[in-house]
Amino acid sequence: MxxxxxxxxxxxxxxxxxxxxxxxxxxxxxxxxxxxxxxxxxxxxxxCKVCDDKELEREAVQAYNNLQISKRERLFNDFSLISEGLKKATFDNYHPTNEELLKAKQVAKNYLNNFNRINGLLFVGDCGVGKSHLSYSICKEAREKGISSIFISVPELLTQLKSTFNKNKNYTEEDLLSVLKNVDLLVLDDIGADYPTEWAIAKFFEVINSRVGKSTIYTTNSNAKELASKVGKRNFSRMMENTQIIKMQGDDYRLKNLKK
CATH class of the missing domain: 2.30.30 (SH3 type barrels.)
Known part of the structure; x- marks a missing residue:
């Protein structure tokens, strides 16, 4: 032509x-x-001009979809920090050891199947019961459904925010906070794992406040009273908006081989 x-x-x-x-x-x-x-x-x-136009439109839509997939993968790979063991986590290889954990697994799957970009989850329970396993499984399958997602532990998040002070970093604090604000689904793992400073509490509030009206999943070993004390009442109150609490009590499956 x-x-x-x-x-x-x-x-x-x-x-x-x-x-x-x-x-x-x-x-x-x-x-x-x-x-x-x-x-x-x-x-x-x-x-046929009509068919030519439709083909051009199809190619444009495909190019846009490919760009979105690439963007989701880049966001996940650049900002998610996951241990090697957790990378293998899926819904299929999570094996609940009691009724409460079985219910938690079903809630996690239903959350993804009925994803509405508004509601959140808070997994609360002992170490090793699978809170991170289930939340990462949601995060992983979300990407497969075309939902952008990031999984990051709160201690690591605070470390990353501090590291942006380094001039050699490829991104700024503003870049990181913008990504966390705009991603479709954010998983904040291991909340309350340490006793944060006032700076850490302020930054944590900045993150969760930016997530109002968006889907966010939290995991913690602390009960409600302990968590409110560690992250601050204002942060805890903001976290609980449109958030369902999932209690998970059971044996530490990472230590199960030691009991044989």
Whole structure:
């Protein structure tokens, strides 16, 4: 098509006539076949413009979808920090040892199946019962469904925010906070794992406050009273907006081999 346009633009003589008409077999549009005479050279124009436009639209949509997939993968890979063991976690390889943990698994799966970009979850329980396992499984499958997601522990998040003070970093604190604000699903793992400073509490509030109206999953070993004390009442109150608490009590499955 480009060469044809160039020929027309550079022509000294041009004529055209309709030599036949027919309906496109794909879309039913009436196609007029043109005989073009450009500088005494005969060209036949026999294309369906509607189908051409649809093909261009399809290619544009595919390119956009590929870009979104690439963006989701880049966000997850650049900002999620996951242990090697947790990378293997899925819903299929999580094996509950009691009814409470079985219910937690079902709630996690239902949360993903009915994802609405608003509600959150708070997994509360002992070490090793699978809080991180289930939340990471949600995070992983969300990406497969076209939902952008990031999984990061709160201690690591605070470390990352501090590291942005280093001029050699590829991104700034503003970059990191913007990503955490705008991702479809954010998992904040291991809340209350240490006793944060006032700076840490303020930064944590900045993150969760930016997540209002968005889907956020939290995990913690602390009960409600302990968590409110560690992260601050204002942070705890903000976390609980549209958030369902999932209690998980049971044996530490990471130590199960020691009991044999």
């Amino acid at each position: 480009k060469n044809l346009i160039e020929e027309i633009n550079n022509t000294t003589s041009f004529s055209s006539r309709v030599i036949r008409e027919y309906k496109c077999s794909k879309c039913g549009e009436l196609i007029k076949v043109l005989e073009l005479v450009i500088n005494d050279k005969v060209r036949i124009a026999n294309r």
